[in-house]
Amino acid sequence: MLWYVPAEHQHIMPAACLRPTAPPQANDLYSELTARATGLPNDEFFAQMLSSQDGDVGTLPPGLGLSNADFSALLERHYPGIKLVADFEENIADPRELERDDVLGLLLKHRAGKDLSERWVAQIIAAACLASDHLWQDLGLWSRYDLSQLMMQNFPALAAKNIHDMKWKKFLYKQLCEQEGINACRAPSCEYCVDYLNCFGPED
Numbered sequence: 001m002l003w004y005v006p007a008e009h010q011h012i013m014p015a016a017c018l019r020p021t022a023p024p025q026a027n028d029l030y031s032e033l034t035a036r037a038t039g040l041p042n043d044e045f046f047a048q049m050l051s052s053q054d055g056d057v058g059t060l061p062p063g064l065g066l067s068n069a070d071f072s073a074l075l076e077r078h079y080p081g082i083k084l085v086a087d088f089e090e091n092i093a094d095p096r097e098l099e100r101d102d103v104l105g106l107l108l109k110h111r112a113g114k115d116l117s118e119r120w121v122a123q124i125i126a127a128a129c130l131a132s133d134h135l136w137q138d139l140g141l142w143s144r145y146d147l148s149q150l151m152m153q154n155f156p157a158l159a160a161k162n163i164h165d166m167k168w169k170k171f172l173y174k175q176l177c178e179q180e181g182i183n184a185c186r187a188p189s190c191e192y193c194v195d196y197l198n199c200f201g202p203e204d
C-alpha cells in the first residue's frame with residue numbers, strides 16, 4: 001500500500017523523457033510525478049509503477065519492493081519534493097528470498113551501467129517476479145511494450161537475448177536455468193513444444 005500526499009507544485013520541470021500525452025491510466029499522482037520528474041532515465045517507468053501502486057494496481061510489495069532508504073532515495077532523486085508514504089511494516093521475510101536474489105543477480109550482471117537507478121529497477125523486477133501475473137502487470141506498468149522498453153534500456157545485453165520475444169518472466173527464469181546448466185524444457189525446441197503458448201503467447 002502507498003499513500004500519496006498531494007502538495008503544491010514547487011515548480012514545473014521539463015520532463016523530456018516522459019510521455020508527450022498522459023495515457024488513460026494516468027491518475028493525479030502520475031501527473032504530480034511527471035511534473036516533478038528530473039529527466040533521468042526510468043522517470044517514466046517509476047511514475048507508472050508508483051501511480052499504479054497508489055491505485056492498488058500491480059502486486060509489488062510496499063515501496064515498490066525497495067527498502068525504506070532506497071525508496072526515499074528514488075523519490076528524492078527522480079521526483080524531488082514528492083511526499084509518498086509506504087507501509088514498510090507490511091514487508092515480511094519472503095521464503096522465496098533466494099529465488100529473488102537469483103533474479104536480482106542476473107539483472108545486475110547485465111545492467112547497462114549508465115545510471116544508478118538500474119539497481120532499483122533490478123530490485124523491483126526481482127520482487128515482481130515472485131508474483132503470479134505477467135511481469136508488466138505485476139510491476140504496474142501500463143503495457144508489455146513499456147516493460148520491453150525498460151528491459152532494453154536497463155539491461156540491453158540481456159534483453160537482446162530475447163530474440164523470439166518470449167514472455168519476460170519466463171525468459172528471465174529460463175536464463176537462470178541455462179546459467180545453472182539446467183534444461184527444464186520438455187521439448188528439444190520451442191517449435192515443437194506443447195508449452196509454447198505458456199512461453200510465447202500474448203501477455204494481455
Ligand code: SF4
Binds near residue numbers: 188189190191199
Ligand atoms: S516453449 Fe517449450 S521448449 Fe521453448 S522455452 Fe518454453 S518450455 Fe522450453
